[in-house]
Amino acid sequence: MVFLTNEGASSSSSTRRWKYDVFLSFRGEDTRAGFTTYLHKALEQQGINTFMDDKLPRGEEISTELLKTIEESMVLVIVFSKNYAESKWCLDELVKIVECREDDQMVLLRPIFYNVEPREVRNQLGNFGIALANHEKEFKDNMGKMQRWREALSKAASVSGSHYEEGCTTYKSEYDFIQGIVKEISSAIFNQRPLYDASYLVGVNSCVEAIKSLLDIESNEVRMLGIHGLPGVGKTTIANVVYSIIAHHFEGSCFLEKVREKSPNGSIIQLQEKLFSKILRDSYLKVDRESEGTNLIKERICCRKVLLVLDDVDNSEQIEKLLGKCNWFASGSRVIITTRDIQVLTTLPRNHLIYKVEELSPCEARALFNMHAFHTNEPKEDYSKLIEQIISYANGLPLALKVMGSDLCGKSIHKWRSALEIYWYWKAY
Template identity: 35%
Template sequence: MKRKMSSSPEIGSTSDGTLGALFDVFLSFRGPDTRTNFTYTLYYALLDKGIRVFIDKKGIGVGEEIGPEIFHAIDDSKICIPIFSKGYASSRWCLRELEHMMQCRKTNELEILPVFYDVEPSDVKLETRVYRDALTQHKKECGVETVQGWEDALKEVTKIKGWDAKNKGYGELAHLIARKVSVKLKVSSVYISDELVGMDESVNEIVDMLNVESKDIRIIGIWGMGGIGKTTLAKVVYSKLSTNFESHSFISDIREASKGFGLLNVQRQLISNIIGDVGVELSSIDHGMNMIKDQFCRMKVLIFLDDVDHASQLMALAAKKEWFGMGSRIVVTTRNKSVLCKFQSQFEHCLIYEAKELNNLAALRLFSKHAFRSDSPPNAFLSLSTEVITKTGGLPLAIEVIGSFLCGKTKEVVWQDTLEKMDHLLHEDVKEKLMLSYEKLDHPQKQIFLDIACFLSGKNKSYATYMWDDCGFFPEEGIDVLLLMSLVKIGEENTLWMHDQLKDLGKSIVHQEYYKDPRKGSRVWELGGPDIVQNRKGI
């Protein structure tokens, strides 16, 4: 009689015992030893976290053979958890399951998380008689060659760090394991495009800054102008490092999510992700802060807070290092460097990484992926493609938007029109993204931004400062804000520098002022300017 697969309906089994879905976890155990105590406790702890579990609820009777369904279930699982009890090695079926798991670990990168229930790793390693006597009996019934494979699997599995169930309550240990499994299964919880280009160096630099092996508590800021790829960079780093932490969370678009009473929902999401409780109830921001402090302080966590634009948001989510366990890391993406200033005294390390524009080679490759669905443009479009990326200034957002717009367009006249249009107008999708930073400025700061965009990029900051001072624009404070928001930089010899896309933004804003009548515009930078100024005298 062959063994039928038995599992709960929640995990996709069918009435005839055939496999209906992939499993997250396969539990291997000897029923009489652990089924009704620890194994079921772990099983339900995993189910509570939405994890699909294969568990044999029936067991194998005397004389029954292990069926292929069991091996299929192991093959189709992401994680296997063998629960080693004193009687585990007396079961030939448990040993066959273990041997198959260890084979899959080598070929399919299956993850094994052993639990030493009431035995020591030395027992499983056959250094004592606990398992050795059972294997001696198996040799008489199954042959030396068969048992040798089981012995090798037992010795090999002890090289994997597992859990010791002694001196821990079943519920506590089951909760710890379920949380660890949940973390491992959430590695791909953020979507990352297949069309990434030129990020390896930046990712490696941030990983080095995070230094996950260090036990200190760090906050890292990924800072830069809108559209430069901060969020994408953060997602790649998050996916790369998530499994190094006890629990982790990636909260997207905090700027938008925090509007109105939304910050309370952001706190709920963070707490739910970290402690695995989907029913978190918070009465106020203060209540949320206290819960984060109380619940996270003993855990090594990785938290990514994307698009933070105000220090109050960070205060509500990660105010002090004492809120987090040793080795925790908080990563913040922001356009405004000043949101991190208040936290430099709160964390042992508060570091800033400035996101960079793509170099010409990477920019051309990214553009080609969007415009031509390949790594490089056709020879006929190489020159035009190079002109496009030059006008984008290496800004990933602009490259992707223009590349997607030109995808499938083969007429050279369309490309020429697009290039000419880029000289006068910013694409709406790019403009919308960059306007978010502009709208955060007050009136004097906006005037300074527009002056630099229209006239003063590449000019000496000192001369412009005298003008702005006479206009009552508070230039020192205004320039400092623009620097913190990555809207302007100070280059060599004290010159002002602004990204081409930001200059285009400024000109498009001014252009809207005089769209119908250029004589009414606040700034003129094209030919004909002197005539317009002359005509406006006396108005």
């Protein structure tokens, strides 16, 4: 399955905010009761925000509201079925879709040929030719509209897409075909989204690459990795970046933040429920007791290839309640645990992996502080001595550098000196 790429897209476009991940264009009479509804449900189950225009009233002309929805969608999926071209509404949608793709290279075009040959759509043959011939009788005084429809069909069908023919042996079933589409779209959306602001991540890339190597997502074995280090050294940030980069390779993924903070007073149940919500896409599943939640994890999640991150764990009991015996997960699953205390990781299987996050070097610390204090790595010269004192105080801890840099940003040198005296005072005590 090959889809259109986005070569030439500008980097500034990557910050664009989309209302919908996917817009589905389809002929309702052909596929609403089957294929398109199943595709819509499969996309939504993967957390892909999908617009399916099954509720808007149909009129002679496409509504302004629907045109705006197309403009606000990242991936434009066209389900070409046998009677697609019979609908003037669908053809108007298609014209808008092609225009959006031509106007914005960040928009992704995804044609699906469902029980039709791509050449039939591209060259307006068969049912497509008959439908357009009938439209020409109605629009003989508006051949410009006909030309736009024909060009849109030709352009959209010239994009390499996915083709399903009933009875074809390429796919085991329509279900497998849909899962393949969902996987491709999920990957495409992931590659489009700005996952983090790389300009403010100093000293992270080498850690991320080392962790990715340890996790080796191509391997089918279950791997568990503990990330440990001092408070404020960047464990959570690094785990977040790794999670963002590899999450789309798994059937389900969940990042449980601040486990240590949320565990007291029965809050572990809320973490278990979040796990079910993210992995199973079931926000209605409720847990009464922690032991019940642990058993449900074994029963409902063990058959899936998952990525789990338990962030800021401070005792082995939390791991047991959220991971059970640690041997319940399907082949290819990955578990990442961040902690200040390496002893917490002793509850993991003997072959678990360990990665220690080291403090930043003076050069890296200076770059990170400057980014937050000055939004550049070239600060004013008269601040240089104060900067060195602050870097010495922070001792290579990214969190301290970020907090102090943000706090001092835009302030006078006098206020910097006053703040520095306070920093040293608190460090002394």
